[in-house]
Amino acid sequence: MSLIFALSPLIVVTVGALLLMLAEAFSKNKEGLAVGSTMVLTAGGAFAGAVWMKGFEGADVESLAPWLIIDRFSLFFFMLLCLGGALATLLAGGYLPEHRLDRGEFYSLLLFTTLGAMILSAAGDLLTVFLGLETMSLGAYCMTAFRRASVRSAEGALKYFLLGSFAAAIMLYGFALLYGITGTTSLVGISKAMRAGASHGPGAIFALILVLVGLIFKVSGVPFHMWTPDAYEGAPTPATTYMSVAVKSGGFAMMLRVLITAFGDPQSMSWGSGWPPALALVAVLTMTVANLTAGQQESVKRMLAYSSIAHAGYLLVGVVAIMRAHEQATASVLFYLLTYTVSTAGAFGALILCGRRGAEAVSLEDLAGIGKRHPAAALPFALFLLSLAGVPPTAGFFGKWFIFRAAMDSGFYWLTIIAFINSVIGAYYYLRVLVFMYMREPAAGAPVATPMRSGYVSTALLVSAVLVLALGLCPSTSLDVAVQAATGLGG
Amino acid sequence: MSTVANLYFYLCGFIAVCGAMIAVTAANPVRGAMGLLTMILSVAGLFLALHAQFLAAIQLIVYAGAIVVLFLFVIMLLGPSARAPRDQRGSVSRGFFSGLFVLVALVTMYLSARAAVHADPLPMADNDFGGIDAFAKSLFGEALIPFELSSALLMVAVIGAVAVARGEASKVETPAAKRLREARASFETGAAPSTGEAAE
Numbered sequence: 036m037s038l039i040f041a042l043s044p045l046i047v048v049t050v051g052a053l054l055l056m057l058a059e060a061f062s063k064n065k066e067g068l069a070v071g072s073t074m075v076l077t078a079g080g081a082f083a084g085a086v087w088m089k090g091f092e093g094a095d096v097e098s099l100a101p102w103l104i105i106d107r108f109s110l111f112f113f114m115l116l117c118l119g120g121a122l123a124t125l126l127a128g129g130y131l132p133e134h135r136l137d138r139g140e141f142y143s144l145l146l147f148t149t150l151g152a153m154i155l156s157a158a159g160d161l162l163t164v165f166l167g168l169e170t171m172s173l174g175a176y177c178m179t180a181f182r183r184a185s186v187r188s189a190e191g192a193l194k195y196f197l198l199g200s201f202a203a204a205i206m207l208y209g210f211a212l213l214y215g216i217t218g219t220t221s222l223v224g225i226s227k228a229m230r231a232g233a234s235h236g237p238g239a240i241f242a243l244i245l246v247l248v249g250l251i252f253k254v255s256g257v258p259f260h261m262w263t264p265d266a267y268e269g270a271p272t273p274a275t276t277y278m279s280v281a282v283k284s285g286g287f288a289m290m291l292r293v294l295i296t297a298f299g300d301p302q303s304m305s306w307g308s309g310w311p312p313a314l315a316l317v318a319v320l321t322m323t324v325a326n327l328t329a330g331q332q333e334s335v336k337r338m339l340a341y342s343s344i345a346h347a348g349y350l351l352v353g354v355v356a357i358m359r360a361h362e363q364a365t366a367s368v369l370f371y372l373l374t375y376t377v378s379t380a381g382a383f384g385a386l387i388l389c390g391r392r393g394a395e396a397v398s399l400e401d402l403a404g405i406g407k408r409h410p411a412a413a414l415p416f417a418l419f420l421l422s423l424a425g426v427p428p429t430a431g432f433f434g435k436w437f438i439f440r441a442a443m444d445s446g447f448y449w450l451t452i453i454a455f456i457n458s459v460i461g462a463y464y465y466l467r468v469l470v471f472m473y474m475r476e477p478a479a480g481a482p483v484a485t486p487m488r489s490g491y492v493s494t495a496l497l498v499s500a501v502l503v504l505a506l507g508l509c510p511s512t513s514l515d516v517a518v519q520a521a522t523g524l525g526g
Numbered sequence: 527m528s529t530v531a532n533l534y535f536y537l538c539g540f541i542a543v544c545g546a547m548i549a550v551t552a553a554n555p556v557r558g559a560m561g562l563l564t565m566i567l568s569v570a571g572l573f574l575a576l577h578a579q580f581l582a583a584i585q586l587i588v589y590a591g592a593i594v595v596l597f598l599f600v601i602m603l604l605g606p607s608a609r610a611p612r613d614q615r616g617s618v619s620r621g622f623f624s625g626l627f628v629l630v631a632l633v634t635m636y637l638s639a640r641a642a643v644h645a646d647p648l649p650m651a652d653n654d655f656g657g658i659d660a661f662a663k664s665l666f667g668e669a670l671i672p673f674e675l676s677s678a679l680l681m682v683a684v685i686g687a688v689a690v691a692r693g694e695a696s697k698v699e700t701p702a703a704k705r706l707r708e709a710r711a712s713f714e715t716g717a718a719p720s721t722g723e724a725a726e
Contacts, residue, residue, distance in 0.1 A: 049678065056685070102671040140689035147682040154675055162672045170679045177686030183693035192690075216638060238638030241630070 041094040041105045044083040044113040045153055051075030052146035059139035069128025069491055072142040073121050076149065080117030083110050087516075101221030104159035104292075107523030111369060111516065112156035112288045115376060119280035120149040122380040122495050127273035129489030130387050134395070136182055136271055144181075145277060148174025152285030156292070161210045161220040164289060165203075168253070172199050175282050178274035179266050191262075191269025198262045199252070206249025212242035213297075222296040229300040243298060243310060250293065253286035254347045257320040267340035272395075275336065276383040279343040280376045287350060287372060291365060295357065295524055304358050311358040314351055315450060322348030322457040330464045333398050335386060338464055339379070342423060345461055346375050352447070352454050353438040359445030365521035367437035370514055374434035374506055378422040381499030384492055385416035391487040399471045401484045406473035412486040413472045415496045422503045424465040425458055430506035437514070535575055542568040555604075559597045566590045578656040604706065605713045 039046070055071050087110045096105045103109075124145060131137045151170025158164040176199065180192030214220050216238050217228035233239055252259040267275045294310060303309040322345055329341030350371055356364035389405060389412050390396035396405075406413040422429035435458060442451040477483050506513060541564060548561025566589045573582035654660050665673055 099671060102669075102675075138689065138692060140685055140692070143685050144682065144689055147678060147685065150678050151682065154678070160672070162669070163675060166672055166675045166679055170675075170682050173679070173686055174682045177682075177689050180690045181693060183690060212634075212638075236638050237634050241634040241638075 038094050038096065038098065040089075041086055041091045041096050042099075042103075043086065044079045044110075044117070045150065045157075047082050048075060048079040048117070048146060048150050048153065051078065052143055052150065055146065056139075056143045059143065065132075065137050065139060066128075068139050068142045069124055069131075072124040072146055073128070075146060076117045076121040076124060079149075079153075080114045080121070083113035083117065086110055087114075101160045101223060102163045103154070103157045105157060107520045108292070109153075109157035109288075111520035112284065113153050115284055115369075115373060116149055116152045116156065116281050119284060119376045119380060120145060120277065122376075122384070122499060123273050123277035123280065125491045125495035125498075126276055126380070126384050126387055127271075128491035129487065129495075130271065130273050130492070133392050133487050133489065134182075134271070135392070138181075141178065141181060141274075144174050144178055148178070148277070149281060152281055152288075155285045156288035158289070158292065159222050159296070161213065161222070161225075164222075164293065165207065165210065167285075168203065168206075168289065171282060171285050172203065172253075175199075175274075175278050178277065179270040181274060182269075182271050185269065187265075187269040188271070189269070191266040195262045195266040198259075202249050202252035202259065205245050209242045209245030209249065212238055212245065216242065222293065225297040226299055229298065229303060235302065239303075240308075243303065244313075246293065247310060247313060250286070250290045251314075251317055254283055254290060254350070255344050256317045256347055256351060257324045257344070258317075260321070260325070260344050263344055264337050264340045267343070268334065268337045272336070272383055272387050275340070276380050279340070279383070280380050283343065283347065284372050284376065287354075287368065290354065291357075291368065291524065294354070295361075295365070306358070309358075311355050315355045315447070318348050318351035318355060318450070319453055320348075321345070321351060322454060326457050326460040326464075330460070330467075332464075333400075335399060335402065335468060336397055338468075339382060339386070342461065342464070343379065345457065346371075346379075346423075348457070349435065349438055349454055350375075352442050352450055355450065356438075356442045356445040356447060359447075360441055362518065362521045363444060364441040365524060366514065366518040367441040369517040369520055370510070371434040371438050373513060373517070374422070374430035374503075377499045377502040377506065378419050378429070378431050381415060381419035381496060381503060382423060384495045384499065385412065385419055388412045388486050388489070388492050388496065389416070389484055391485055394482060394484060396484045399468065400478065400481060402468065402471050403475040403477040403481075404472070405484060405486075406469075408483075409486045415500055416472065417469055418500055418503060420465040420468055422507070424462040426462075428504070428507050430503045430510075432507060433510040433514075531575065535572070538568045538571040538575065541565075542572065555601045556598070559594055559601065562597070563590055563594045566594065576656070577651065580656060580658050580661050605709050 051071075052075065055068060055075065058071065059065075059068055086105075087107065091105055094105075099105065124142060127141055127145070131141060148171055151167050151172075151174060153167075154163060155167030155171055158167050176192055176196045179195050180188060182188040210220070213225055216233050216236065217225045219225060219228065229239070248259065255263040267279065270278065298304065298310060304311065306312055325341045325344035325348060329338050329345060332338040332341060350368055353364050353368040353371060356367075386396060389402060389409075394401075396402055406417075418429065422431035425431040425435040439451050439454060442454065545561045545564030545566075545568060549558050549565060550561075552558040552561055566585060570582045570585040570590070573579075573585060652660065
């Protein structure tokens with residue numbers, strides 16, 4: 036097959052984004068934009084699936100080297116990112132008109148941000164890694180600042196922008212050191228130089244530390260998580276959904292690719308003198324701090340922000356386990372990202388559905404008693420929260436199960452135990468929302484939340500709910516896909 | 527390297543570091559911008575020493591010519607009195623940690639430079655390296671894919687700027703906006719009598 040076919044997911048999203056931008060400029064009908072963006076992203080995901088099915092052996096994908104790598108790993112992320120983006124656009128189609136934020140730039144921003152994340156997941160050179168990262172991050176900053184009339188949004192966006200630029204600069208410094216040490220910017224070339232002995236020098240270790248700082252910042256691991264709650268709370272909820280779903284997946288794609296390909300030599304991947312112990316410490320801190328803080332939040336949106344930090348912690352446990360069980364652990368991380376995407380998009384979508392213009396449901400008090408008054412809005416919320424908590428017939432259970440098993444199989448018993456204790460703590464604050472929804476009555480005189488009506492949001496919730504149940508009841512097919520994707524990522 | 531080349535390198539490097547220090551520490555924003563300009567000029571000088579004439583010219587045109595001028599415009603619009611109040615909180619720890627970072631970076635650079643003496647040297651650059659031809663060849667030849675991908679980055683930046691600028695601004699006045707308004711008011715009232723005196 037030709038190279039155009041192998042690159043079709045990227046091309047479809049780019050062309051679709053440009054066309055939608057033109058359509059937005061010349062048409063008065065803003066309603067169609069959400070449908071259009073969803074279709075573009077669905078098409079991007081479908082093309083990625085087609086390339087996956089058909090195979091790309093005949094295509095001359097080597098000619099893209101070292102800039103872009105089209106393999107099953109990047110195709111998996113193309114599909115995942117398009118799914119997350121499509122769910123977020125559907126939510127935006129309901130949320131933005133309801134809250135009078137209906138400006139068409141949001142969709143173009145979201146599509147180009149998705150393109151950046153897709154470039155990031157396929158990047159095979161430090162240069163393209165940085166380009167993809169900045170495309171993705173700039174879009175995310177602007178989406179956070181989209182509701183400029185709100186001081187919270189502006190504050191969160193500024194914090195996110197400043198800290199994000201700072202982290203990118205630190206990572207760029209690491210890249211420059213790596214180039215100085217190895218003489219190449221391609222990840223494969225760096226790996227060769229590392230195996231040839233470049234990984235022993237102090238410069239390589241310093242470069243690794245700087246790169247790790249950038250990687251951990253982008254997936255919001257503790258201690259580089261300070262921006263997350265403010266940015267997630269300030270952003271319009273569809274943008275929050277998008278950041279916690281697609282931007283985080285893009286960050287993990289970059290982390291896996293850079294750590295496994297460039298720092299995959301025995302020296303850098305060892306427990307004694309490499310990245311795994313640092314990442315294990317960050318994983319423990321991330322899970323514990325985020326879970327303990329999430330339980331104290333009164334705002335459900337902020338609680339979900341801390342919950343997304345906690346999930347990054349569980350994912351980091353899987354990344355650490357790659358050290359000893361390469362394929363199994365990588366596959367478990369990929370599968371977890373899939374389950375996390377559908378559960379989180381659903382949870383934010385349900386939160387959107389519970390509020391309406393001028394009365395956005397934000398705090399636990401807002402949700403009090405909504406289970407009795409509006410069961411149709413509360414039921415999906417309950418399902419997604421249970422999935423985030425990891426309760427059996429849902430997707431979240433198997434996501435956690437595979438990560439924990441990969442960690443056990445590679446001998447990290449203590450890490451697994453800490454992660455397990457943390458997921459029990461996590462269940463507390465998810466169930467707390469359920470208690471408020473079903474067992475509390477709103478205080479007398481308090482404003483009562485009434486759900487909005489939107490076909491877009493309902494569709495997104497329906498799709499997520501079906502996927503949450505499907506992944507929870509028969510995870511084997513998608514796990515196979517994740518295993519194949521993990522095999523594609525050479526160690 | 528000859529003695530003159532060495533001297534030139536150390537001179538440019540020293541001026542660049544001094545300019546960067548001024549840019550970071552100066553309380554007066556105009557002085558900071560001038561420090562930045564000094565730094566940019568001496569980095570252009572370093573590029574010249576590396577046989578990268580085109581990059582040096584671009585550095586002068588884009589950074590010195592456009593970006594520093596833009597900074598000065600912004601400073602002018604904000605007015606001379608729009609200065610951030612001195613924030614002494616945490617200055618000890620800030621100084622300590624940035625100093626520690628610089629120290630670690632310097633030690634690492636020294637150690638890796640010493641280790642690199644024995645490593646294979648990088649291949650020598652071509653004779654036409656650094657000219658417009660060679661630059662264009664690598665930009666539109668071997669690095670065509672990242673060049674094309676950078677258009678997505680520029681696109682997202684433009685759309686993002688439009689999206690943020692078109693949104694309604696906050697109704698609540700932040701402390702910074704309040705200071706800015708007061709500074710403008712005092713600037714205007716202070717400026718009016720002085721022109722009156724000049725007319726007399």
